[in-house]
Amino acid sequence: MGYCPECGASYEPAVAACPRCRVILNPDPPVESGEPVIVHRVPDAAAGALLCGILENNDIRTVLRTATLPGYGTVRRDWATSAWGEIMVAPDDAAEARAIIADYLQALERGGEVRDEDVEGVEPGTEA
Ligand SMILES: [Zn+2]
Numbered sequence: 001m002g003y004c005p006e007c008g009a010s011y012e013p014a015v016a017a018c019p020r021c022r023v024i025l026n027p028d029p030p031v032e033s034g035e036p037v038i039v040h041r042v043p044d045a046a047a048g049a050l051l052c053g054i055l056e057n058n059d060i061r062t063v064l065r066t067a068t069l070p071g072y073g074t075v076r077r078d079w080a081t082s083a084w085g086e087i088m089v090a091p092d093d094a095a096e097a098r099a100i101i102a103d104y105l106q107a108l109e110r111g112g113e114v115r116d117e118d119v120e121g122v123e124p125g126t127e128a
Contacts, residue, residue: 034090036089037091041086042064043084060089063087063088
């Protein structure tokens with residue numbers, strides 16, 4: 001099953017995106033604690049995948065919502081921003097997600113570049 005992260009509707013596995021909201025379906029049911037919130041906008045797919053990977057490594061479930069949808073050609077959502085897409089997380093995880101992204105971007109500015117070792121195999125934390 002696929003679930004629309006925006007309206008919560010469920011669809012057959014063959015359906016890739018919610019035809020009503022035009023967002024890519026999530027394999028997991030929507031978070032019960034509330035609507036996902038946008039924590040960061042990304043300029044391209046690589047940045048989205050990278051940041052989502054970092055958040056996932058910290059046990060934060062992410063939804064990467066994109067402006068360009070497979071199956072819809074090059075249809076773009078009418079956003080006030082030119083961002084390629086946006087990262088959404090559960091409201092409970094929003095503060096932590098923003099902090100993690102801020103830390104990462106800060107390190108990026110400081111260090112100039114990030115090595116693969118810095119983002120792959122990030123420890124999810126010592127707790128739990
Ligand atoms: Zn929907």
